[in-house]
Amino acid sequence: MQEQDFLAGQAFLLAMKKRWTTGLYSQLQEKCHLQAAHNGQPLQLADIRTFLEPDPDYQIFAWLERHLQKMKYSGPYGLAPYHRERTEQLSAQLTAEGAAERLELADDFEQPAYYQAVDIHQQPGGVWSEAVSGLIYERGARTTTPMLGQEHRDLHDRFAELVLENVGQLPQRAAILDLGCGFGKSTRPFWELAPEAIITGVDLAAPCLQLAAAEAARAGRQNILFRQADARDTGCAPESQDLVTSTMLLHEMPGTGLRAMLAESFQLLKPGGWAVHLDFWLLRDAFDRFIFEGHSQRNNEPFMRALFDMDVKAEAEAVGFEAVELTAFAEDSNIDPESWPFWRFPWTVFAMQKPA
Ligand SMILES: C[S@@+](CC[C@H](N)C(=O)[O-])C[C@H]1O[C@@H](n2cnc3c(N)ncnc32)[C@H](O)[C@@H]1O
Known part of the structure; x- marks a missing residue:
């Protein structure tokens, strides 16, 4: 595959995704608003299913959601x-001087069945x-949500x-743990903003951890370790962490896994320590629910739908956390999560504290 063909193909898919995110999505939302006005009451989830599923605009929306993503990864x-x-040429990005000291891969690591x-x-x-899974993911993540806001941070x-x-x-030398750190995109801002902290990133995926460790080494970052482990059993000592965080991990685990992860983070936090997770949860209305149930299915994210049904606050309190709060998160300074008219993930911050 020629480089320029690849770039042009990916640019085309991104342009299509932007149209999907704005035009197609807004069209469906408007249809539901008009139908609700006609009925004189808000549409319930069952009404939206009955109304939208046979609608050709919805079918185009749904097909494009699945197949733009499929083409992005597997198309020509x-x-x-x-x-x-x-593979050979790109694998150089997975190594750097000093990367081995920042990386702990397990021998014969057995991936969970789910x-x-x-x-x-x-x-x-x-x-x-x-070998290149982490690099594929890194490149893909750059265009997951087309940037529609003004602020390109x-x-x-x-x-x-x-x-x-x-x-x-x-x-000053706080211990910070990033669960499900992937290739380190969620870990990096912590090591940039808290340069004295002792940071551990944990993930199941060796090719992602290699990339994370290589980047930290290239940046000359000390006191950082990327460890291959399960977020449900991290290998961190009890009461060793000041802060536990995760980004987009909760919706990638089955409910039992999420409970186990909450229990694990509770026991490895110091008394008074915080766990703060960023994921998808607070849906505005039945239309959002319909759209994200569909997303869960079409994007192969089987646990996302189950997460919407989980009472995460009750689960966190059940393992002992207090001050549990779920709040909407604006991913860009010009976005108001309540009124943003285009497709966006229902970003939610889950904050909880271990009693002091
Ligand atoms: C959507 S990615 C997010 C990665 C990173 N936090 C970010 O924001 O870019 C979810 C990550 O969770 C990891 N993951 C899934 N289940 C896990 C588990 N039980 N323990 C550790 N990591 C897990 C996946 O390998 C993947 O890297």
Whole structure:
């Protein structure tokens, strides 16, 4: 595959996704508003299913959601064939001087069955099964949500800032743990904003952790470790962490896994420590619910739908957390989550504290 064909193909898919995010999505939302006005009452989820599922505009919306993503990864100009053809050359990005000291991979690591069962986000082989999986995921993540706002800063930076402003004074050499850190995109803002902190990133996927460790090494970052482990059993000592965080992990675990992860983070936090997670949860109305149930299915994210039904506050309190709060998160300074007219994830901050 020629580089320029790949770039043009991916640019086309992104342009299509922008049209989908704005025009097609808004059209469906408007149809539901008009129908509700006609009925004289808000539409319930069952009404929306009956109304939209046979609608050709919805069918086009749904087909494009699944197939734009599929083409992005597996089509003729897809990320997977592009990276596979260049495995040897691109694998250089997975190593750097000092990276080995920042990386702890497990021998014969056995991936959980739920994790192997489905190609999350439709990435073929998932983010864990081949040398270039982390690089494919990294490239794909750059265009997951087309940037529609004005501020071209990453939402991970905004989230880390919010967390560090709100958890009170951390010790200078605070221990911070990022669960499900992937290729380190969610970890990086913490090591940038808290340069003295001792940071651990945990993930199941070795190819992602290698990329994270190489980037930290290239940046000369000390006191950081990327460890291959399960967020339900991290290998961190009890009461060793000042702050536990995760970004987009909760919706990628089955409910039992999420409960186990909450229990694990509770026991490895120091008394008074905070756990703050960023994920998708607060839906505005039945239309949002319909759209994200569909997204869960079409984007191969089987646990997202179940997460919407979970009472995460009650689950967190059941393992002992207090001050549990769920709040909407604006991923861009010009976005009001309540009134944003285009497609966006229902970003939600889950904050909770271990009693002092
Ligand atoms: C959507 S990605 C988010 C990655 C990163 N936090 C970010 O914001 O870019 C979810 C990550 O969770 C990891 N993951 C899923 N289940 C896990 C588990 N039980 N333990 C550790 N990591 C897990 C996946 O391998 C993946 O890297």
